[in-house]
Amino acid sequence: MSTSRLEAFSDGVIAVAITLLVLNIDVPHLSFGETLAHGLAQQWPVYAAYVTSFLTIGIIWINHHAMIGRLREADHAILFLNLLLLMSIAVLPFATKLMAAYLRENNGQHLAAAIYSGSFLVMAVFFSILNIHILLVKHAKLSEPLSEERRRQILARSISGVVPYAIATALALVSSYLTLAICAALAIFYAFPIASGGTEQAQL
Amino acid sequence: MSTSRLEAFSDGVIAVAITLLVLNIDVPHLSFGETLAHGLAQQWPVYAAYVTSFLTIGIIWINHHAMIGRLREADHAILFLNLLLLMSIAVLPFATKLMAAYLRENNGQHLAAAIYSGSFLVMAVFFSILNIHILLVKHAKLSEPLSEERRRQILARSISGVVPYAIATALALVSSYLTLAICAALAIFYAFPIASGGTEQAQL
Amino acid sequence: MSTSRLEAFSDGVIAVAITLLVLNIDVPHLSFGETLAHGLAQQWPVYAAYVTSFLTIGIIWINHHAMIGRLREADHAILFLNLLLLMSIAVLPFATKLMAAYLRENNGQHLAAAIYSGSFLVMAVFFSILNIHILLVKHAKLSEPLSEERRRQILARSISGVVPYAIATALALVSSYLTLAICAALAIFYAFPIASGGTEQAQL
Amino acid sequence: MSTSRLEAFSDGVIAVAITLLVLNIDVPHLSFGETLAHGLAQQWPVYAAYVTSFLTIGIIWINHHAMIGRLREADHAILFLNLLLLMSIAVLPFATKLMAAYLRENNGQHLAAAIYSGSFLVMAVFFSILNIHILLVKHAKLSEPLSEERRRQILARSISGVVPYAIATALALVSSYLTLAICAALAIFYAFPIASGGTEQAQL
Numbered sequence: 001m002s003t004s005r006l007e008a009f010s011d012g013v014i015a016v017a018i019t020l021l022v023l024n025i026d027v028p029h030l031s032f033g034e035t036l037a038h039g040l041a042q043q044w045p046v047y048a049a050y051v052t053s054f055l056t057i058g059i060i061w062i063n064h065h066a067m068i069g070r071l072r073e074a075d076h077a078i079l080f081l082n083l084l085l086l087m088s089i090a091v092l093p094f095a096t097k098l099m100a101a102y103l104r105e106n107n108g109q110h111l112a113a114a115i116y117s118g119s120f121l122v123m124a125v126f127f128s129i130l131n132i133h134i135l136l137v138k139h140a141k142l143s144e145p146l147s148e149e150r151r152r153q154i155l156a157r158s159i160s161g162v163v164p165y166a167i168a169t170a171l172a173l174v175s176s177y178l179t180l181a182i183c184a185a186l187a188i189f190y191a192f193p194i195a196s197g198g199t200e201q202a203q204l
Numbered sequence: 205m206s207t208s209r210l211e212a213f214s215d216g217v218i219a220v221a222i223t224l225l226v227l228n229i230d231v232p233h234l235s236f237g238e239t240l241a242h243g244l245a246q247q248w249p250v251y252a253a254y255v256t257s258f259l260t261i262g263i264i265w266i267n268h269h270a271m272i273g274r275l276r277e278a279d280h281a282i283l284f285l286n287l288l289l290l291m292s293i294a295v296l297p298f299a300t301k302l303m304a305a306y307l308r309e310n311n312g313q314h315l316a317a318a319i320y321s322g323s324f325l326v327m328a329v330f331f332s333i334l335n336i337h338i339l340l341v342k343h344a345k346l347s348e349p350l351s352e353e354r355r356r357q358i359l360a361r362s363i364s365g366v367v368p369y370a371i372a373t374a375l376a377l378v379s380s381y382l383t384l385a386i387c388a389a390l391a392i393f394y395a396f397p398i399a400s401g402g403t404e405q406a407q408l
Numbered sequence: 409m410s411t412s413r414l415e416a417f418s419d420g421v422i423a424v425a426i427t428l429l430v431l432n433i434d435v436p437h438l439s440f441g442e443t444l445a446h447g448l449a450q451q452w453p454v455y456a457a458y459v460t461s462f463l464t465i466g467i468i469w470i471n472h473h474a475m476i477g478r479l480r481e482a483d484h485a486i487l488f489l490n491l492l493l494l495m496s497i498a499v500l501p502f503a504t505k506l507m508a509a510y511l512r513e514n515n516g517q518h519l520a521a522a523i524y525s526g527s528f529l530v531m532a533v534f535f536s537i538l539n540i541h542i543l544l545v546k547h548a549k550l551s552e553p554l555s556e557e558r559r560r561q562i563l564a565r566s567i568s569g570v571v572p573y574a575i576a577t578a579l580a581l582v583s584s585y586l587t588l589a590i591c592a593a594l595a596i597f598y599a600f601p602i603a604s605g606g607t608e609q610a611q612l
Numbered sequence: 613m614s615t616s617r618l619e620a621f622s623d624g625v626i627a628v629a630i631t632l633l634v635l636n637i638d639v640p641h642l643s644f645g646e647t648l649a650h651g652l653a654q655q656w657p658v659y660a661a662y663v664t665s666f667l668t669i670g671i672i673w674i675n676h677h678a679m680i681g682r683l684r685e686a687d688h689a690i691l692f693l694n695l696l697l698l699m700s701i702a703v704l705p706f707a708t709k710l711m712a713a714y715l716r717e718n719n720g721q722h723l724a725a726a727i728y729s730g731s732f733l734v735m736a737v738f739f740s741i742l743n744i745h746i747l748l749v750k751h752a753k754l755s756e757p758l759s760e761e762r763r764r765q766i767l768a769r770s771i772s773g774v775v776p777y778a779i780a781t782a783l784a785l786v787s788s789y790l791t792l793a794i795c796a797a798l799a800i801f802y803a804f805p806i807a808s809g810g811t812e813q814a815q816l
Contacts, residue, residue, distance in 0.1 A: 005211065005269050007617065012219025015624025016424075018702065019632065020223065025706040027713045036720030040727075054702070058695040062688075065617050076266075080395050083262040090222065090258070094229040101231045108240030115244075191692050209415065209473055216423025220628075224427065280470075284599050287466040294426065294462070298433040305435045312444030319448075413619065413677050420627025428631065484674075488803050491670040498630065498666070502637040509639045516648025523652075 006074045006082060010064060013086045017093060018057045021050055024097045045103040048180060049116070053096040055187035056120060057089060060127065067131055072143040081130040088123040095119040103176050113176035114169050117183050121165035131158045210278045210286060214268060217290045221297060222261040225254055228301045249307040252384060253320070257300040259391035260324060261293060264331065271335055276347040285334040292327040299323040307380050317380035321372035321387050328366045335362045414482045414490060418472060421494045425501060426465045429458055432505045453511040456588060457524070461504040463595035464528060465497060468535065475539055480551040489538040496531040503527040511584050521584035522577050525591050529573035539566045618686045618694060622676060625698045629705060630669040633662055636709045657715040660792060661728070665708040667799035668732060669701060672739065679743055684755040693742040700735040707731040715788050725788035729780035729795050736774045743770045 025046050028039030064085075071078070095116050102112035134142075135151040146154075168182040229250050232243030268289075275282070299320050306316035338346075339355040350358075372386040433454050436447030472493075479486070503524050510520035542550075543559040554562075576590040637658050640651030676697075683690070707728050714724035746754075747763045758766075780794040 001266075001269060001273070005215070008212065008620065009215050009219055009265060011617070011621050011624055012215055013223050015621055016220050016223035016628050017226070018698075019625050019628035020226070022629070022632065022702055022705050023227070023635070025703075027706075027710050030719065036714060036717075036723045039720075040723075050703075051699070054699050055695065058698070061621060062613075062691050065613060069613070079266050083259065083395070086222075086262070087255070087258050090226055091229075091254075093226050094231075098231050102240060105240075107234065108243075111240045111244070191695070205470075205473060205477070209419070212416065213419050213423055213469060216419055217427050220424050220427035221430070224430065227431070283470050287463065287599070290426075290466070291459070291462050294430055295433075295458075297430050298435075302435050306444060309444075311438065312447075315444045315448075409674075409677060409681070413623070416620065417623050417627055417673060420623055421631050424628050424631035425634070428634070431635070487674050491667065491803070494630075494670070495663070495666050498634055499637075499662075501634050502639075506639050510648060513648075515642065516651075519648045519652070 001074045001079065003068050003071045003074050006079065007065065007068055010068070010082060010086060011061075014057060014061045014064070014089055017090050018054060018061075020093045021053055021057075021096060024093060024100060025050060043100075045180075046100040048184065049096045049100040049103075052180065052184040052187050053092055055191050056183070057092060059187065059190045060089060060123060063127065067127075067134065070142050070144070070146070071134060071138075072141050075138070075141075077133060078130070078138065081126065081133055085123065085126040085130055088119065088126050092119055092123075099176075099180065103180060109176035110172050113179035114172035117165055117168035117172060117179050120183060121162065121169050124162045124165050128155075128158045128162055131155060205278045205283065207272050207275045207278050210283065211269065211272055214272070214286060214290060215265075218261060218265045218268070218293055221294050222258060222265075224297045225257055225261075225300060228297060228304060229254060247304075249384075250304040252388065253300045253304040253307070256384065256388040256391050257296055259395050260387070261296060263391065263394045264293060264327060267331065271331070271338065274346050274348070274350070275338060275342075276345050279342070279345075281337060282334070282342065285330065285337055289327065289330040289334055292323065292330050296323055296327075303380075303384065307384060313380035314376050317383035318373050318376035321369055321376060321383050324387060325366065325369040325373050328369050332359075332362045332366055335359060409482045409487065411476050411479045411482050414487065415473065415476055418476070418490060418494060419469075422465060422469045422472070422497055425498050426462060426469075428501045429461055429465075429504060432501060432508060433458060451508075453588075454508040456592065457504045457508040457511075460588065460592040460595050461500055463599050464591070465500060467595065467598045468497060468531060471535065475535075475542065478550050478552070478554070479542060479546075480549050483546070483549075485541060486538070486546065489534070489541055493531065493534040493538055496527065496534050500527055500531075507584075507588065511588060517584035518580050521587035522580035525573055525576035525580060525587050528591060529570065529577050532570045532573050536563075536566045536570055539563060613686045613691065615680050615683045615686050618691065619677065619680055622680070622694060622698060623673075626669060626673045626676070626701055629702050630666060630673075632705045633665055633669075633708060636705060636712060637662060655712075657792075658712040660796065661708045661712040661715070664792065664796040664799050665704055667803050668795070669704060671799065671802045672701060672735060675739065679739075679746065682754050682756070682758070683746060683750075684753050687750070687753075689745060690742070690750065693738070693745055697735065697738040697742055700731065700738050704731055704735075711788075711792065715792060721788035722784050725791035726781050726784035729777055729784060729791050732795060733774065733777035733781050736777050740767075740770045740774055743767060 026043070028036065028043060030036060030039045068074075068082075074082075095118075098112045099116035102108040105112075132155060135146070135155055139146070139151065164182065164186055168179050168186070171182065172179040230247070232240070232247060234240060234243045272278075272286075278286075299322075302316050303320035306312040309316075336359060339350070339359055343350070343355065368386065368390055372383050372390070375386065376383040434451070436444070436451060438444060438447045476482075476490075482490075506520050507524035510516040513520075540563060543554070543563055547554070547559065572590065572594055576587050576594070579590065580587040638655070640648070640655060642648060642651045680686075680694075686694075707730075710724045711728035714720040717724075744767060747758070747767055751758070751763065776794065776798055780791050780798070783794065784791040
């Protein structure tokens with residue numbers, strides 16, 4: 001199968017997942033005497049989780065194309081690993097909603113935060129596995145040959161992207177706010193071209 | 205009509221359907237004294253049905269492109285049969301939700317399971333009908349000529365993919381858990397490249 | 409603007425609208441002693457409206473590509489008329505839900521049915537206006553020159569597709585069931601290749 | 613990265629966002645003795661906000677392609693700025709729902725209207741920033757060289773598109789109806805080819 005179909009389908013799933021995030025933002029139902037400004041301000045975790053997830057999915061999309069763009073054609077193993085990666089992305093609207101709903105709850109905030117950054121962790125792991133498969137196992141199918149050193153370099157960066165999400169997930173035991181802050185900081189760090197030094201460096 | 209437009213539209217519908225599945229996963233409303241861990245664990249049928257449907261739709265997408273990729277151009281009969289196939293895929297978020305909601309209910313579990321695997325059955329049947337139409341009726345429009353033996357081989361595999369879903373649907377009379385387990389096992393069997401022996405063998 | 413971008417965006421909107429229809433199908437909440445079979449059977453208007461709308465949107469997609477496929481490039485008027493056509497398609501999930509909810513209600517069934525087939529009528533009118541604009545005003549931009557007779561023929565068929573929806577809308581005053589039956593019959597008539605005599609004849 | 617992938621992903625997000633708007637239109641639950649006609653008429657702000665947002669997103673899509681169409685290739689800064697623009701579009705279904713829900717409420721109508729046209733304002737600002745970045749900073753990557761005068765002309769029009777949304781947002785302090793009317797008028801003004809003088813003039 002040509003990679004253009006794989007990219008078109010992946011684009012579709014990622015575009016729908018990133019846009020479905022907006023369904024998590026409800027119009028507030030005000031209690032008696034409450035102003036709309038207060039009602040909207042009260043649900044700030046919803047906006048924080050929305051922006052963090054939107055930017056993170058956007059960055060994974062950029063990296064996904066850099067990864068698939070190196071391929072000349074896709075085989076069944078690549079299609080299957082890509083499907084697992086897409087599933088980890090498609091599930092993010094739920095993880096985002098859970099995070100926003102439980103960020104401030106005494107009961108459940110640690111678990112919700114662990115699931116939230118854990119979802120990003122799983123996404124980063126699937127991304128790395130697919131990248132390892134492409135660069136080490138299927139490197140004969142690359143559209144342009146890459147030196148072993150260059151492939152190792154890309155993989156090192158890809159795998160090192162797993163670490164901060166593992167830390168954020170572990171720190172969910174300490175505070176859900178801390179986990180959300182780390183995820184948001186990572187999204188901004190990877191998104192800003194200056195901080196991350198261009199497309200290549202921004203890869204997970 | 206060129207098949208590229210047919211593929212683009214089919215990609216779109218399948219990508220939206222597979223991503224809409226996430227709307228079936230609700231954030232649990234905890235009862236007094238219930239932990240979030242318990243609330244989330246309680247809704248395990250939702251996750252099991254989600255993963256099963258996600259992988260199954262992903263596999264039908266892979267097979268859909270192998271099927272349409274053999275065609276040079278599409279006519280009205282192919283467009284119409286493809287539309288029926290897309291309808292059977294687009295309805296899966298509902299069948300998945302029904303399955304998850306009634307898996308453990310004394311009242312309705314058998315019917316819900318029959319509808320769930322019955323939906324996959326209908327999808328496999330429409331897939332086979334479209335494949336038969338392309339390979340037997342419209343084989344003059346194939347992009348590369350296929351020997352009659354090769355065409356029969358592909359069709360045999362396509363039609364044999366109907367059987368396990370028919371069995372899973374019949375076994376819904378015995379147990380909804382059994383039906384879900386068979387559907388999940390089929391998704392994993394078709395998805396794993398080693399078990400199924402490559403893209404070609406993975407076809408329904 | 410090249411027509412390929414116009415087609416890609418239109419494909420996207422139509423694919424999302426046709427797939428969102430599934431959100432209209434709810435899992436039934438059973439009352440005490442009610443079986444799931446009864447609960448599901450009770451909501452048959454939901455399924456009837458779903459299948460009718462799905463097939464109708466699928467047919468408009470087929471016709472849309474035949475129409476845009478004749479164009480070499482798009483200008484602002486075409487983009488704007490196409491946007492109105494897409495709006496009339498994007499609103500169909502609501503019209504479908506309204507139809508299903510009020511089909512059997514004494515209070516509102518006539519209006520709901522009039523809005524349902526009225527939505528198809530508006531869609532057919534916008535389709536005809538865009539077709540007239542392309543074939544009469546912008547025929548210098550056609551990818552292949554068409555004789556005036558051929559253009560008139562296509563337009564006559566396009567405009568005659570408006571008539572049955574106008575009749576179905578008028579008959580909503582008599583019975584909502586009748587309106588739904590006509591819309592369903594039209595969807596099946598246009599969809600079946602034998603009845604309609606190929607892609608060309610199937611055009612609204 | 614080639615701009616075709618950027619356009620495909622942007623098309624996807626914009627197509628999903630514009631189609632998700634329909635989920636804001638609910639089937640009315642009638643109170644005792646209320647007719648469906650009355651129930652539907654009562655929710656006219658929902659329709660007004662729907663049409664305004666649909667046309668506005670449609671126009672931004674047209675302008676987005678004119679903008680990206682001038683580019684030969686995309687770098688990380690363009691991808692990131694485009695992601696911010698897409699986020700401002702993806703959030704519009706929420707802003708539209710908020711506007712419709714609070715248009716007539718004494719409590720909150722001014723804030724809801726300010727957020728509604730403020731969302732369009734943010735979208736227009738991100739659009740202008742991306743346009744400035746492309747035309748001034750990255751003009752070496754344009755697919756066809758543009759004279760400095762022409763570039764200034766395009767930018768002036770792009771930036772001047774920010775002004776009416778700033779005014780509409782400020783006037784939310786006076787009346788939510790006024791703000792909605794201005795946004796609707798802008799959508800119609802930019803959409804009509806005659807009023808706006810062709811694609812080029814229609815740019816925000």
